[in-house]
Amino acid sequence: MKLLLDLFLAFARVGVMTFGGGYAMIPILEREIVDRHGWATEEELMDYYAVGQCTPGVIAVNTATFIGYKTAGTPGGVVATLGVVFPSVVIITLIAGILTSFADVPQVKSAFAGIRVCVCVLIFNAVLKLWKKAVVDKWTLALFLGVFLLSVFFSVSPVIFVVVCAAAGIVLTRMGVRGK
Amino acid sequence: MILLRLFWEFFKTGLFAVGGGMATLPFLYDISTRTGWFTHAMLADMVAVSESTPGPIGVNMATYVGFTTAGIPGAVIATLGLITPSVIxxxxxxxxxxxxxxxxxVEAGFYGLRPCSIGLIAAACYLVIKIALFNPKVYAETGRLADLFNVKALALAAVLLVCTRYVKKLKGLHPIFFILASALVGVVFAF
Incomplete structure (x- = not known):
């Protein structure tokens, strides 16, 4: 019980201190999980993180489930995950509640119009950052363009693209045409 | 009933969004289009808040969408929906x-999934650009090409792009810095 409480609190701390998720989370995880509690080694942490990246879902959540499971079995996995999302739920609910009551103030509207411009640039940068790892030959370029254009011009569920592209990846690999 | 649908929509998002927080964005656009629970413009604001507050972006966005749709129970249910497939x-x-x-x-599947993931994120980016940098509605009414461009917003976007990518002293800064600066510019220049 003590261990589960420790897991919850440790991951709640990780949740509070992670701004933006992804790579920003690694140093905080190292401090809490490796240095402070010794629940995993640095190598194990990197392994979990790598698998967390290539399984569906939010990376921070996947990593928390992994470490929680390894430390205290299935209940540990569940508790660590609830810990990492707990601060988000509290903080966002508070902010969303406040913002809703100010949404009609002209200055708030202007501020958010400015922020939206920034969001464009941030998402654009995220695409460029992922591009190098993802688009490695003409086949992956074709998949990228196909998904992009079809989702811009038609209202297709992203689920379909995910399933089709995973299948395409397997077929292209089996045909031995990757990188050509 | 809406809570059940929220849970299901976010369960699907958690199950199919591969590649971290930003990868959930195209799914949120899809939910917005199909259900009308929130608009595309509101979603862009939620991205900004999610980037500027503690917690993983994907979780923050789910909580925000859930709260907007169905209050505090919605926030909790959407978040639980998002993390359930991960945990399993x-x-x-x-x-x-x-x-x-x-x-x-698995490796072969990811060879195809990676370009898919950024294709979806790029399409979401296009939707935000359409709202934030252009005025398609004004253009449709007046028919004047000059009305299509939101000049102030385009100028800010160009400055931000240069700052976040090429200015050595600035490009390592946390996104929250650029978000706050953009909010200030928005207020000062009455966007």
Missing amino acids: IILLIARALKAFKSNPL
Whole structure:
């Protein structure tokens, strides 16, 4: 019980201190999980993180489930995950509640119009950052363009693209045409 | 009833969004288009708040969308929906981590999934650009090409792009810095 409480609190701390998720989370995880509690080694942490990246879902959540499971079995996995999302739920609910009551103030509207411009640039940068790892030959370029254009011009569920592209990846690999 | 639908929509998002927080964005646009629970413009604001507050972006966005749709119960349910598939999948994989990592089928699947993921994110980016940098509605009414461009917003976007990518002293800064600066510019220049 003590261990589960420790897991919850440790991951709640990780949740509070992670701004933006992804790579920003690694140093905080190292401090809490490796240095402070010794629940995993640095190598194990990197392994979990790598698998967390290539399984569906939010990376921070996947990593928390992994470490929680390894430390205290299935209940540990569940508790660590609830810990990492707990601060988000509290903080966002508070902010969303406040913002809703100010949404009609002209200055708030202007501020958010400015922020939206920034969001464009941030998402654009995220695409460029992922591009190098993802688009490695003409086949992956074709998949990228196909998904992009079809989702811009038609209202297709992203689920379909995910399933089709995973299948395409397997077929292209089996045909031995990757990188050509 | 709406809570059940929220849970299901976010369960699907958690199950199919591969590649971290930003990868959930196209799914949120899809939910917005199909259900009308919130608008595309509101979603862009939620991205900004999610980037500027503590917590993983994907979780923050789910909580925000859930709250907007159905209050505090919605916030909790949407978040639980998002993390449920992760927990199930990871608990299954954790038992056979080595086999999963070196499975050629998994690796081959990801060869196709990675470009898919950024294709979806790029399409979401296009939707935000359309709202934030252009005025398609004004253009449709007046028919004047000059009305299509939101000049102030385009100028800000150009400055931000240069700052976040090419200015050495600035490009390492946390996104929250650029978000706050853009909010200030928005207020001062009455966007």
